[in-house]
Amino acid sequence: MFGHQERVAILLLIGVALAVIAAHIVLVQIGKTPFASAYTDQSADGTLVSLSGTIDQATVLKNGGHVLLTVKNVTVFIPVTVAGDRSFVKGSNVTVFGTVQTYQGKKEIMVSAAEDLRTVP
Numbered sequence: 001m002f003g004h005q006e007r008v009a010i011l012l013l014i015g016v017a018l019a020v021i022a023a024h025i026v027l028v029q030i031g032k033t034p035f036a037s038a039y040t041d042q043s044a045d046g047t048l049v050s051l052s053g054t055i056d057q058a059t060v061l062k063n064g065g066h067v068l069l070t071v072k073n074v075t076v077f078i079p080v081t082v083a084g085d086r087s088f089v090k091g092s093n094v095t096v097f098g099t100v101q102t103y104q105g106k107k108e109i110m111v112s113a114a115e116d117l118r119t120v121p
Contacts, residue, residue: 036048037050039051043107044100045101046100047099048097049100051072054092054094055091055093057090058089065080076094076098076108077110092119094119096117098116
């Protein structure tokens with residue numbers, strides 16, 4: 001039915017698919033921590049960063065339910081799809097992973113996934 005070359009090609013294809021699946025599983029397990037740098041005022045837009053600290057202010061925006069946190073004088077934007085039904089309390093400790101972006105001339109961190117936001121009451 002299949003010749004030698006076809007069998008080799010199918011085995012190679014299966015091997016590559018298994019390698020990609022295994023890499024995906026490993027990367028999901030280790031998370032973004034090894035790939036994120038600590039946030040600084042010099043962090044460039046588009047950079048994956050992390051920030052840990054105490055929530056100084058939490059504001060739910062009236063136009064859409066997005067959340068703005070202030071942590072260490074840095075604004076963290078959390079879209080409603082990421083925030084979900086979580087509540088954010090001033091004084092809670094938080095660790096966020098997100099992408100640096102500039103909004104209205106001010107740098108902020110945008111969180112893009114629920115697992116990139118960890119709170120400790």
